[in-house]
Amino acid sequence: MNPLLVAEQVGTPCYVYDLGTITDAHADLTKSLPHPSTLYYSLKANPHPRIVAALAELGCHAEISSKGEIDSAVEAGVPGEHMLLTGPGKAEETIDYALGHGIRHFSVDSPVDLDRVGERAFSYGVEVECLLRVNADSAMTGGSGLTMTGTASQFGADAAWILEEPQRFKAHGIATVTGLHLYMGSNLLDEDTLVSQFGIAIDLVVRLSEQLEHLREVDLGGGFGAPYAKTGSRPQFPNLAARVEEMLDDRLKGWRTGEPRISFESGRYLVAESGVLVCEVLDAKRSKDELFVVLDTGVNHLGGMSGLRRIPRSGPSVIPASGIPHEPEDAVQTSVVGPLCTPLDTLGHDMAMPPMATGDLVTVPNVGAYGLTASLLAFLGHRAPMEVVTRGNEVLVVSQLQVKRSDLDPDRFFDPLSTQGV
Ligand SMILES: *Cc1c(COP(=O)(O)O)cnc(C)c1O
Secondary structure (H helix, E strand, O other), X not given: XXXXXXXXXXXXXXXXXXHHHHHHHHHHHHHOOOOOOEEEEEHHHOOOHHHHHHHHHOOXXXXXXXXXXXXXXXXXXXXXHHEEEOOOOOOHHHHHHHHHOOOOEEEEOOHHHHHHHHHHHHHHOOOEEEEEEEEOOOOOOOOOOOEOOOOOOOOOEEHHHHHHOHHHHOEEOOEEEEEEEOOOEOOEOOHHHHHHHHHHHHHHHHHHHXXXXXXXXXXXXXXXXXXXXXXXXXXXXXXXXXXHHHHHHHHOOOHHHOOOEEEEEEOHHXXXXXXXXXXXXXXXXXXXXXXXXXXXXXXXXXXXOOOOOOOXXXXXXXXXXXXXXXXXXXXXXXXXXXXXXXXXXXXXXXXXXXOOOOOOEEXXXXXXXXXXXXXXXXXXXXXXXXXXEEXXXXXXXXEEOOOOOOOOOHHHOOOXXXXXXX
């Protein structure tokens, strides 16, 4: 379905996702991974239940970190036994919610985290299996994007710490560490970098496995890159599966029969290209020497990790609906901004853009991952964009997030006397 036709029906701004693109990306990724292996879909990238359901039907398990993500996975029909709860700070409330939804699989980041999961599991009366998230002691070389391991990190426990005090990382009551979790980086675009990352991970698993009584699962992480808010397409990793299989055959014999089970995680690779944000030019005007184009969407809807400057430095690709491939000589230096009352609401400064006029529709490509739910949705109270999930020419669902404040009964939290006022 052409996103512009969808926008004509539901209005702008709107995110349009195509499930066919997700099916293709999933096929590309699974053929790049060792066989057999399990693939977790990281709901952080896009928790839309229809997207999660599509990936679950394709065989993905779910990697989740919050009650909201558990709700999305449940709505998508993912069974609790296919969910892995991860994150460096798990509140008791979140663990309880997970246990209540049949989740028995946790990634733990420290002895405190393991103890907390163990205590909650004990009061719930169920056995749980934990992956121990490890922070490698050497930084990954040659990487791009966000490095989340090898340096001081809030994620996982340092390998050196685990080797020094292995007894603290084995079990807490009925929560047993039965695997290792090595998510090392994000948005890695080339095969060599991925291979060297998985090589470091497998070496580390071999070193740490001596400390573990059971090694049932090795989650090698992922970090498979994809374009974000820029034109382009997902990279291909034609020899990745064979190269990683060779390392596994060499160093983790038994993996082919699931001893240990090998798993991977991906968010952006699976969904980035499926999504387009369609918006409208509300105004185009000059100030001093600069041309400003004001859109009906900005960092509130495309925050790029909550506006934490993860939008491409050079600005996103903003493509006028006219689709007229503009001649470079027609390009106008333009600052593309959103409707919020802050100069931070800038998608890009001084970008070479085709001429745009009030009322034009424009699209931002490749925002199926880290789009709407990674944004500053509530800031300034603009309504949320529509979300439309399509497959081919079929519209499957139109939905809209509601950010709504509800008054809760103070008596739920306070002794009634203290809320009577003085
Ligand atoms: C964010 C995250 C992912 C997903 O990362 P992508 O770059 O979207 O594939 C996977 N695992 C963990 C632990 C994460 O924090």
